[in-house]
Amino acid sequence: MSASVAAKRLFQEYRLLTNDPPEGIMAGPVNEDDLFSWEALIQGPEGTPFEGGVFPAILTFPKDYPLAPPTMKFTCDLWHPNVYPSGLVCISILHAPGDDPNHYEHASERWSPIQSVEKILISVMSMLAEPNDESPANVEAAKMWRERRKEYEELVRQNVRRGLGL
Amino acid sequence: MAEQTLSIPQLIAVGLIGFFLIRWLFFSPSSNAGNRNAQASGARQTAARRVDPQQVEQVAQMFPQASRRDIQWDLQRNGGSVAATVERVLSGRLEMAPPSFQPLNLTPSPVAIATTTSRTSTPHKAKYPDLITRYNLGSRVKATEAAASSTSPAPASKQGWSQNKTERQSLMQQRKEEMILAARRKMEDKDKQKAP
Numbered sequence: 001m002s003a004s005v006a007a008k009r010l011f012q013e014y015r016l017l018t019n020d021p022p023e024g025i026m027a028g029p030v031n032e033d034d035l036f037s038w039e040a041l042i043q044g045p046e047g048t049p050f051e052g053g054v055f056p057a058i059l060t061f062p063k064d065y066p067l068a069p070p071t072m073k074f075t076c077d078l079w080h081p082n083v084y085p086s087g088l089v090c091i092s093i094l095h096a097p098g099d100d101p102n103h104y105e106h107a108s109e110r111w112s113p114i115q116s117v118e119k120i121l122i123s124v125m126s127m128l129a130e131p132n133d134e135s136p137a138n139v140e141a142a143k144m145w146r147e148r149r150k151e152y153e154e155l156v157r158q159n160v161r162r163g164l165g166l
Numbered sequence: 167m168a169e170q171t172l173s174i175p176q177l178i179a180v181g182l183i184g185f186f187l188i189r190w191l192f193f194s195p196s197s198n199a200g201n202r203n204a205q206a207s208g209a210r211q212t213a214a215r216r217v218d219p220q221q222v223e224q225v226a227q228m229f230p231q232a233s234r235r236d237i238q239w240d241l242q243r244n245g246g247s248v249a250a251t252v253e254r255v256l257s258g259r260l261e262m263a264p265p266s267f268q269p270l271n272l273t274p275s276p277v278a279i280a281t282t283t284s285r286t287s288t289p290h291k292a293k294y295p296d297l298i299t300r301y302n303l304g305s306r307v308k309a310t311e312a313a314a315s316s317t318s319p320a321p322a323s324k325q326g327w328s329q330n331k332t333e334r335q336s337l338m339q340q341r342k343e344e345m346i347l348a349a350r351r352k353m354e355d356k357d358k359q360k361a362p
Contacts, residue, residue, distance in 0.1 A: 018338070019327050026345055028338045032331055041345055052356070054297060054349045062258050071258065073231065076294050088231045096259070135265070137233075164350040165298030165307070166357075 006065040010035040013117050025121045027059070036061040040072075040121055044160060045129040049153040053160030057089070057124075059117065069094050069111035072120065077159045079152070081131040081142035090137035093123045217241040221248050229255045239263030297346045306347060 014028050014035070024043030029035050038059040044050030055078060061070040072094060074087040082090050092109040136142030144152040217238050225237045225248060232255050240260055244250045254260045294300075298307055328334045 015327055018334070026338075026342060032335060039342075041342055043345070043349065052349060052353050054346050056297065056300075068258055071231070076297070084231070084233065086231050090262075095262075135262070161353065163294075163296050164346070164353055165296035166350065166353055 002067075003063045006061065006063060007035045009066055010038075010061060014038075017118055022118060022122060024125065025118070027117055027121060030058075036063070036065075038070075038117070040117075042121060042125055042128075045125055048129045049156035050128045050160060053163055055128075055163070057087075059120075066113040066115075069096055069115070070117075070120070072124065076163050079138070079141050079144075079155050079159055080128065081133065081136040081138055081145050082127055083141075084137045088137070089124060089127075090135065091123055091127050091132070093120055217246055221246060224248055225251050225255065228252065232260055233263075235263045235267070236260055239267050298350070301343055301346060303343060303347060306343070307350065 010029070017025075017027055024045075025040070027038055027040035030037050030039045038061070040057045040059055042055045042057065044053035044055065055074055055076050057072050057074045057076075059070045059072050062068040072089040074083060074089065076087075078087060084090060093111055093115060095110050097110045097112065131142070131145055133142060133146065141152070144155070218241075221241055222234055222238050225241070226232065226234050229237075229252075237251060237255075237260070239262075240251045240254060241248070251260070298304060326337075328337060
């Protein structure tokens, strides 16, 4: 029952995203037979070292979506303070309310059924531009971003080029 | 008469008794435990507070996306129940360990050491193939390079929604490929502008 609700909602979001995609974002099911696994492509925001890059990610939705948030995992080399070395993205919109014992994040920033895939991807795009230093997922990247910004940016640019096969 | 019962020597006596009572209550058990630890390898005391690294490893291998720290945090909170932690990870409810949480005995197995060191020491090494390889765009890259002299603008990718499932799927694929190729073209153009 809940799985069919989730599938309906995902299908609707897929249609909306296809008809009216936000700038630099593309997302949809890897295979329409399984609506719970999506691939997204995100362009690097301009004016950042990620500019010009295209970053693929896999979104995995739970069966009780939209009650619970999906997980998002980049399937490319992404050097960023809020992305685990495994590629898993750590931002507040992907956390269900109540997941944060320290109350770093406001409830309004976190996942709720009124959020959407589009909002997640837009948040991730702005996360690329502005890392959140408070809860780093990749401690080394966070350190580099904080202390050796030049090196960080150079590394990100190298990954962007390599991702495009240049 | 009631005031006189609280004389200074009595106060001192009460204070001394209190002091020894507190000392006995709080300090002797820990020193005993310390002795026991030293003698009996401290298995019980550490089990209460710490988490078996093997359990952490077990869960971490099942779910490489979950961080060891979060797993340890969860195991510690539920008293070392691997099944409960697995259940939480599966349902997507594994919580982030608070920053104040210090993993006490992060002495992972040799396998874990190998993976973490390889991970930390090679953040610069590519783990993934580039998008051109992944989307099989090699031939199209060459085609555009051949036609680069004319610098034709990118063909406008078809927008919109198709009622047909397979058509939708192929449209999606096409638009993804366009996006990647366009990004690559843009980057190459930038390089050319920089070079001369």
